[in-house]
Ligand code: SF4
């Protein structure tokens with residue numbers, strides 16, 4: 237018969253150790269630096285070069301021009317493989333990976349997300365003396 241001494245010592249040793257696992261989701265998970273989670277788009281920095289769109293291996297990203305120097309980004313987070321290639325391709329820091337990873341949904345249509353363009357600048361109006369306001373002409 238094998239003596240239980242070695243196993244008992246091992247069991248007692250583990251009783252005093254902290255758990256190797258985390259109590260997620262009861263406790264929030266802290267993701268490591270540079271984690272490649274959900275993407276965000278900084279519309280004010282985008283120049284519309286579309287390098288990110290061209291380099292996306294999953295066809296999960298579309299950059300749309302919606303006005304003069306105004307661009308919006310449409311992500312398909314159900315197609316995205318979270319490789320962050322778009323972040324690397326953008327030399328304007330307009331793409332950013334976040335630590336957000338809890339993206340499971342019942343309705344996948346909600347994973348199509350549009351980050352809208354920056355607000356259009358107000359249209360300048362030149363007031364003609366004695367007449368109706370006329371649109372300003374570019375210089
Ligand atoms: S997000 Fe960056 S890479 Fe993509 S179109 Fe805008 S400037 Fe170009």
Ligand code: SF4
Pocket residue numbers: 275291292293294295296297315316317318319320321322323
């Ligand atoms: S993280 Fe990768 S797959 Fe997702 S949009 Fe960016 S380049 Fe495409």
